[in-house]
Amino acid sequence: MTTSFAGTPTDRVRDAFARIAECNRAEVWITLRTPDDVLADAVEVERRADAGERLPLAGTVFAVKDNIDVAGLPTTAACPEFAYVPAESAPAVARLQEAGAVLLGKTNLDQFATGLVGTRSPYGAVRSALHPDRVAGGSSSGSGAVVGLGIADFALGTDTAGSGRVPAAFNGIVGMKPTIGLVPTTGVVPACADFDCVTVLAPTLEVASRAMSTMIGPDGRDPRSRSWPADVRLAAPLQPRVGVPLPKQLDVLSDSYRNSFEATVRRAEEAGIAVVPVDIAPLLAAATLLYDGALVAERFDAVGRFVTGRPDAQLDPTVADIVRGAESEPAHRFVRDMGALASARLYSDGLFVDVDALLLPTTTEHPLLADVLAEPLTINRRLGTFTNFCNVLDMAAVAVPAESAPEEAFGVMMVTPAFGDQVALDIAARLVGEEPGVLAPDQGIALAVFGAHLRGQPLHHQLEDLGARFDRTVATTVDYRMVRLPSDPPKPGVVHAPGADGRALPGELYRISAAGLGRFLAALPAPMALTSTTLNDGTTAVGFTCTPAAALDGVDITEFGGWLGYLEGALA
Numbered sequence: 001m002t003t004s005f006a007g008t009p010t011d012r013v014r015d016a017f018a019r020i021a022e023c024n025r026a027e028v029w030i031t032l033r034t035p036d037d038v039l040a041d042a043v044e045v046e047r048r049a050d051a052g053e054r055l056p057l058a059g060t061v062f063a064v065k066d067n068i069d070v071a072g073l074p075t076t077a078a079c080p081e082f083a084y085v086p087a088e089s090a091p092a093v094a095r096l097q098e099a100g101a102v103l104l105g106k107t108n109l110d111q112f113a114t115g116l117v118g119t120r121s122p123y124g125a126v127r128s129a130l131h132p133d134r135v136a137g138g139s140s141s142g143s144g145a146v147v148g149l150g151i152a153d154f155a156l157g158t159d160t161a162g163s164g165r166v167p168a169a170f171n172g173i174v175g176m177k178p179t180i181g182l183v184p185t186t187g188v189v190p191a192c193a194d195f196d197c198v199t200v201l202a203p204t205l206e207v208a209s210r211a212m213s214t215m216i217g218p219d220g221r222d223p224r225s226r227s228w229p230a231d232v233r234l235a236a237p238l239q240p241r242v243g244v245p246l247p248k249q250l251d252v253l254s255d256s257y258r259n260s261f262e263a264t265v266r267r268a269e270e271a272g273i274a275v276v277p278v279d280i281a282p283l284l285a286a287a288t289l290l291y292d293g294a295l296v297a298e299r300f301d302a303v304g305r306f307v308t309g310r311p312d313a314q315l316d317p318t319v320a321d322i323v324r325g326a327e328s329e330p331a332h333r334f335v336r337d338m339g340a341l342a343s344a345r346l347y348s349d350g351l352f353v354d355v356d357a358l359l360l361p362t363t364t365e366h367p368l369l370a371d372v373l374a375e376p377l378t379i380n381r382r383l384g385t386f387t388n389f390c391n392v393l394d395m396a397a398v399a400v401p402a403e404s405a406p407e408e409a410f411g412v413m414m415v416t417p418a419f420g421d422q423v424a425l426d427i428a429a430r431l432v433g434e435e436p437g438v439l440a441p442d443q444g445i446a447l448a449v450f451g452a453h454l455r456g457q458p459l460h461h462q463l464e465d466l467g468a469r470f471d472r473t474v475a476t477t478v479d480y481r482m483v484r485l486p487s488d489p490p491k492p493g494v495v496h497a498p499g500a501d502g503r504a505l506p507g508e509l510y511r512i513s514a515a516g517l518g519r520f521l522a523a524l525p526a527p528m529a530l531t532s533t534t535l536n537d538g539t540t541a542v543g544f545t546c547t548p549a550a551a552l553d554g555v556d557i558t559e560f561g562g563w564l565g566y567l568e569g570a571l572a
Helices: 009-023 035-050 091-098 141-148 166-171 205-215 255-270 281-287 294-309 317-328 331-354 369-374 376-383 421-432 460-465 514-522 548-553 563-571
Strands: 029-032 061-065 102-107 154-159 174-177 197-202 241-245 274-278 357-361 395-402 410-417 445-449 469-475 480-485 491-496 506-512 528-534 540-546
Touching: 009 035, 009 061, 009 102, 029 141, 035 102, 061 141, 091 102, 091 154, 091 205, 102 141, 141 154, 141 166, 141 197, 154 174, 154 205, 166 174, 166 197, 166 395, 166 410, 174 205, 197 205, 205 395, 205 421, 241 331, 255 274, 255 357, 255 395, 255 410, 255 421, 274 331, 281 331, 294 317, 294 331, 317 376, 331 410, 357 421, 369 376, 395 421, 410 421, 445 514, 480 548, 480 563, 491 528, 491 548, 506 514
Parallel strands: 061 102, 061 154, 241 274, 241 357, 445 540
Antiparallel strands: 029 102, 154 197, 174 197, 174 395, 357 410, 395 410, 445 506, 469 506, 480 491, 491 540, 528 540
16 A cells, blocks of 8 residues: 555655664664564554555654653653553544554653753753754654654654744754644643643644644543634735744844844745734743743642652752752742733733734754753753743744754744634745645635635635635536626625526635634625535535625626636726
8 A cells, every 4th residue: 555655654664763773863762662563553554544544644653752641651751760551542642543653652851841951861861863962952852853863754742831842943843832722631741731732743844734633632531621712713814924022032042043033034024924023021021930930830730749759760850959849839929920921911912913923933042962961950941932931821833944054953933822823834834835734624614705705806805814714716516697796896796596597607715714704794795695505516615695686786797707707808
C-alpha cells in the first residue's frame, strides 16, 4: 500500500530507525521502542488501510514527550523515581494512533515540564538539532530535536509557559499551541493544570495542522476540556493586520535576534500583512505571574508532594527549588494574581479589536549549552518573555522558523485570542509561504455565494468579518436563473426555476460558523433571502435567493452565465 505521505508505514519506520542510528543523539529519548515493536504497529496500519479504513496519518511516525501517557510505556516526567506504567494512553495519543500514526518512543524533557532550556533532566541535556553547541529549548526538548533531526514526522509536546514554542524556534520547526482545552490533557502529568496544553511540533504547518486537527475534541474525563464555540472564526481575512511590540519592548532581544525580527517584519509586509505597533506592556507584566507570582503554587499541587517526600529521587536542583518554593505561596496572593490576570485579559481583548494577531519573537536569544549550565535561572527567565503570557491570558499561538544568523536558530509566533487558532495558522502560513491546513474541518455550515459577496466584490468583507473560510469554486445545477435587482451596491438574485430555460451559475462555496450564519441572515436586507441550493456535484448548500416579487421585477441576466459575466458584459 501507499499513503498520502511518501512510502508505506513499514518503509517509514525503517527510515526512522536508520536516521536514529545516523544521528546518534541518545539524549533525545527516554524510552525508545524496539524496531520490531514499531514495525509490528506499522504492519497493522497497513492491514487496516488495505481493509479500507480512512487513516489520514498513515505513513507517519511520531514521538511523545514523556509527561504524556502511552499505554504500556513508563511515564517518567524526566524523573526515574516518579515513573509509572499507565494502562491507557492519553486521548491525544490514542487519537493519533487511531488515525494511523506509528509511535517511535518517548522523549526527554525538562524535569516535570519545568523549564525552557532542555537541560534540566537526569537523562541528559538535549542539544539543538541545528546547532549542537546550543540548547534545544524546553521543556519539550526531545520532541523538538527528534523533529528537527528528521527522525519523526511530528512529535507531541506540552506548553504551559512556552514549552511547545521555544523548542520549535531552536530546532527550526513549527510549534502549534492550541487554545487551552481544545486538546484534552487527560493522561498528562500536570505542570500548572489550569494553563497546560498538548502541542504539536512538526516540520511544516500542513503536517502540524493535520496532527492537531486529529487530536482536537472534548474528553468527558477532562474538566478543562473545551469545544469550538458557535462563533468560531474559520479563516483569517485576506488582508490581515498584525500587531508588533513597541521598539522599547524589544530591547530584551539579543542584537542578532533583533535584526532577525526586523527582517521578519519586513517579510510580513512583503507578504501583504499589515503591521502596526501595539503596546504589550500589560501582557509582559502578566507573563511574570507564572513563575514570580502565586500561580506557581499550581506546580506544587502537581508534583510537590512527590518532590518533598522523595529526597532520594534524582531531582534537578533548579526544578526542585522551584517546586519546593511554591509550597509557601499564600492563598490571598493567588487571588490577587488571578485578579491581575483578569485585568490583563480585558486589556488583551481590546488589543485584538484592532489586529487579527500579534507577531512576536518566540524568544529572546539562542543560548549556548555552556551559558545555560552556568546561569540556569536568569537565561531561562528571559527565554519566556514573549511566551509566558499566552496561556494565562487564554491565547492560541503558532510558532514558525524565520531568517536567522548562521550560528543560531530564530523563530516568531502568531498569537491570537482563544479559539483564533485557525486565524493564527492562516497568517503564519502567509508569512512563510505555505498553504495552511484546516484545524476544524467539520465545523461550519456550507454557504454558496453568487454575486456581491464573491471575492473582489463590494460585500465580500461581510464574510471576512464573520470569519468565513473559502472552500472552492462551485456551480449550481442547470435549473437556476439570475436576475439583477435594483439595489446599491448592485446584486443579483438567484432563482430556482425547474423546467425553465436555466443555466449552471458559477459561485464560491464558504464555510461559516453557525453563529456567523445567523448574524449574516439577520443583517440580510430585503428582498434577499437564504435557501437550500443544489450544486452540480450533487451536494447542497445554503445559498442566496430573492423573493418571487423581486424576481419578477428584476432584469433577467441568466444569459451572461453568472454575476461576473454580467458585470463584464455590462461594462463592455
